[in-house]
Amino acid sequence: MTVKQLRAFLVVAQTLSFAQAGERLCLSQSALSLTIKALEDSLGGRLFSRTTRSVCLTPEGEALVPLARRLLADWDDAEDELRQRFSLRRGRVAMAAMPSFAGNLLPPVLKRFRQQYPAIGVTVHDVINEEVMELVRSGAVELGIAFEPEPTSPLLFQALYVDRFVAVVPADSPLAGQSALSWAELLTESFITLQRPSSVRVMLEEHLRQQGRALPVAFESHQLATVGRMVANGLGVSAVPALCREQMHELGACCVALGEPVIERPVGLLTRPGYELSVAARAIADVLAQAPIYPAST
């Protein structure tokens, strides 16, 4: 039993005429006759009762009509579903982004994406850098946005821009007026930073340890917003990726460039090697790559 046969059957069942049905199916009478015959043979009995002059359904044919209708409707629905996915008129993408990106650069990108493909749903997992990598690695999400992983990581990385740490100081601090700060100057103050699993914290400690410095941590939080608020209230200073500059300003803190050693690290797209992206995920990746919203890398 083939799709074509079933479609032909339904049209004949509706018109009760091989000639009319053939016309509607763009098929000659003879071809249609053979098609129905083949269907009947495959099922083991007659579906139509032909009396050379008139055609009518046998009881078995009658029973097939509703079955065929449902079958073909489901068939067409499934076909449509897939076609819509491929043509970006439907779908859902799961992605993960580290909080600093998810909260700052991602929303405008998603807005643009939404304007372009309004029927594609997006699930964003706003988790710390390490969990982004884990979600991508496990296949739970198709796309991740995070710092460039170690070379030993099996994940594919495509850089979007290079992020650089900047100092965060209270707006009324004397440090706020300077065009740039040295680490030595910054570290004389009480330091506020994120809690341990955070990659921002880990990166900071790692780089400073390499030059023999330690982080004088006075307060820590697991929310960037809290860090910013603490700095704004004069509890101390911090250092965050430039990505968060806007957010810090909004919280009332001031960002100042940091001198040597410049701590910077590429931020970009993580994907799982060996697995293709869905058309929809590919579209998000493209919008991300073309978005003109990234801070200069220098």
Place this chain on the structure above:
Amino acid sequence: MTVKQLRAFLVVAQTLSFAQAGERLCLSQSALSLTIKALEDSLGGRLFSRTTRSVCLTPEGEALVPLARRLLADWDDAEDELRQRFSLRRGRVAMAAMPSFAGNLLPPVLKRFRQQYPAIGVTVHDVINEEVMELVRSGAVELGIAFEPEPTSPLLFQALYVDRFVAVVPADSPLAGQSALSWAELLTESFITLQRPSSVRVMLEEHLRQQGRALPVAFESHQLATVGRMVANGLGVSAVPALCREQMHELGACCVALGEPVIERPVGLLTRPGYELSVAARAIADVLAQAPIYPAST
């Protein structure tokens, strides 16, 4: 999108190997490759991600797997359903029979039918002769069992046997001992018969009117069983088709042959012209025609 393509897709999705899938499908690698390619083209995108060395599903392919499973399962179910109908391993037949037949000869016939085709359901409408014809005419039932209709009737009739009226008298009546009765003898008694719409009543009156006799109706009922019981209790006599002889005996009444004029009429199968019987109905008709249970026609 064709059935063959979808089946091929599912096997490849399971094995994740064109070679193995081809083997299971009895298809060469190349043919399978083309089949999948055709499916992908028809849907507008890739379903598998091939890296010359390994095959895996794209997210869209992943989405198609459950759809394809359901689609093909439904497809096979429908195919099976029809095949079972044609092979008499499933189905339902609606038929109608006049009460005298439905209550006497039909049960053993249906028992035989059931033994032969245990999975075919039968709906029997036990209604008076005229309604049997109406149900067949309207297509509500495929088969009817009734007296032969008038030649003007559009229904097809196939005789099973010829039924003849016999007298019904109380067992303790002097009439019960005779080998045959004349209508003159019978009509001297109080007469019990069925109520008006019944064809038995109509036929009786019609035949007697032709010879200038009237029916001295004392009691009437719309149930043959009640008529029999009334006769058994000495309320009077009756005349019924020979078909009901057994039933009358069981009710305590006695049946005796009737002399001239012999009232007889063929009983048989009614079908709708121009409409084919279902395989299952055909099977019942065959069992009915071959059943060796009919009284001799003479």
Place this chain on the structure above:
DNA sequence: CACACTTACGATATTCGTAAGGATT
């Protein structure tokens, strides 16, 4: 180098349309 999928090409099957046949109104 070996394996696994793709592409190319000739052979086989299927499907199609035209034309003839048969039956009914």
Place this chain on the structure above:
DNA sequence: AATCCTTACGAATATCGTAAGTGTG
């Protein structure tokens, strides 16, 4: 006689398998 379905047959199309090509482990 006209209409409608079936059957027959040659042609176009599609599908298949073998074999060569290509990229990966």
